[in-house]
Amino acid sequence: MKHVDPYRDPALCRELAQAIAKLCRRPVRFMELCGTHTMAIARHGLASLLPPTLEFVSGPGCPVCVTSAGQIDQAVALAGLDGVSVATFGDMLRVPGGQGSLAQARSRGGDVRVVYSAMDAVDLAQAMPGRRVAFLGIGFETTAPTTAAAILRAQALGLDNFSVLCLHKLMPPALAALLDGPDLGLDGFLCPGHVSTVIGAAPYQIAAERGLACVICGFEPVDILAGALMLLRQLDEGRPRVEIQYARAVEAQGNPRARAVMNQVFAAVDAPWRGLGWIAASGLAARPEFAAFDAAKVFGLDLSEPPEPPGCLCGQVLRGLARPPQCALFGRACTPESPVGPCMVSSEGACAAWRSYRRED
Numbered sequence: 001m002k003h004v005d006p007y008r009d010p011a012l013c014r015e016l017a018q019a020i021a022k023l024c025r026r027p028v029r030f031m032e033l034c035g036t037h038t039m040a041i042a043r044h045g046l047a048s049l050l051p052p053t054l055e056f057v058s059g060p061g062c063p064v065c066v067t068s069a070g071q072i073d074q075a076v077a078l079a080g081l082d083g084v085s086v087a088t089f090g091d092m093l094r095v096p097g098g099q100g101s102l103a104q105a106r107s108r109g110g111d112v113r114v115v116y117s118a119m120d121a122v123d124l125a126q127a128m129p130g131r132r133v134a135f136l137g138i139g140f141e142t143t144a145p146t147t148a149a150a151i152l153r154a155q156a157l158g159l160d161n162f163s164v165l166c167l168h169k170l171m172p173p174a175l176a177a178l179l180d181g182p183d184l185g186l187d188g189f190l191c192p193g194h195v196s197t198v199i200g201a202a203p204y205q206i207a208a209e210r211g212l213a214c215v216i217c218g219f220e221p222v223d224i225l226a227g228a229l230m231l232l233r234q235l236d237e238g239r240p241r242v243e244i245q246y247a248r249a250v251e252a253q254g255n256p257r258a259r260a261v262m263n264q265v266f267a268a269v270d271a272p273w274r275g276l277g278w279i280a281a282s283g284l285a286a287r288p289e290f291a292a293f294d295a296a297k298v299f300g301l302d303l304s305e306p307p308e309p310p311g312c313l314c315g316q317v318l319r320g321l322a323r324p325p326q327c328a329l330f331g332r333a334c335t336p337e338s339p340v341g342p343c344m345v346s347s348e349g350a351c352a353a354w355r356s357y358r359r360e361d
Helices: 012-021 035-043 069-079 102-107 118-127 144-155 173-182 193-199 203-208 221-237 256-265 288-293 313-316 349-356
Strands: 028-032 054-058 084-088 111-114 132-137 164-165 190-191 214-218 242-243 267-275 278-286
Touching: 012 221, 028 035, 028 203, 035 054, 035 221, 054 190, 054 221, 069 084, 069 102, 084 102, 084 118, 102 256, 102 278, 118 132, 118 144, 132 144, 144 164, 144 256, 144 288, 164 278, 164 288, 173 193, 173 203, 190 193, 190 203, 190 221, 190 242, 193 203, 193 214, 193 256, 203 214, 214 221, 221 242, 256 267, 313 349
Parallel strands: 028 054, 028 190, 084 111, 084 132, 132 164, 190 214, 214 242
Antiparallel strands: 267 278
């Protein structure tokens, strides 16, 4: 813990909170663009340290949550095919689509297996030559390069029983969609640390050019409080820009090698986002030379978007238009044990964060 403890120092947190309180002289609204930030703010009780004039609101930063119901239905359909094993991260098991969840598909006899990496799915395909393994590629630019590397690995091994249902999303188009959408009354963005290790700082310039402060931030309490202070200082100076608080992990240029691997295998395509609708060039699909690894093509999966469940406000939560407790289903019809929407079941979901750590609110 020696590399974590300095970023959880209570004395330093109090010092930062005091500096924030002095500088936050008017109502200010920041959006965190990462579900890990959402969960960290709730888990560490940071809202209790902040002045009432400063509000953090969640955005579309949980990759599981923004996966559309139609895409979940594609995964469920895969799990219902004979001879197919679906490999997925555990977060995806209970996320509901229009046709149920992967957990329900497994209860009906589908072979759904939890893996910890895309490479684990390649190993699974190698170990089971008599079955076809379909990996669910979930996540933003953080995980997309690892999925691309897994496809390259499968190709090098000559595996013809491995494919990927690519549900990856790209953060910059979602940010642009937020900026072009209804006015959310935002003053700035707490930008995602993990995604930024790959894409760097430049993609957030579009927000700074529209007068919104931007800070790429780490995930510990000191990181988040320092990021909030940096955002406030930008506003106080009247000079919105993109700054990096998470300098121990993020470089301005990001990771060109990771982007090169991602772009070698995938091309940007229009994609559906839960809560945001279809966003141009915001998803990824295998390039033609890797079509043999594209599960949607290999298994002929259609994409049809069902209506959102009646009363579910996940879409509004993901756009910063509502807080979880404002949903009439929150904690009643929708619970972690029986989720109606993905924000309640994902480990980075805003509803899960409020349910677990912010009951007093």
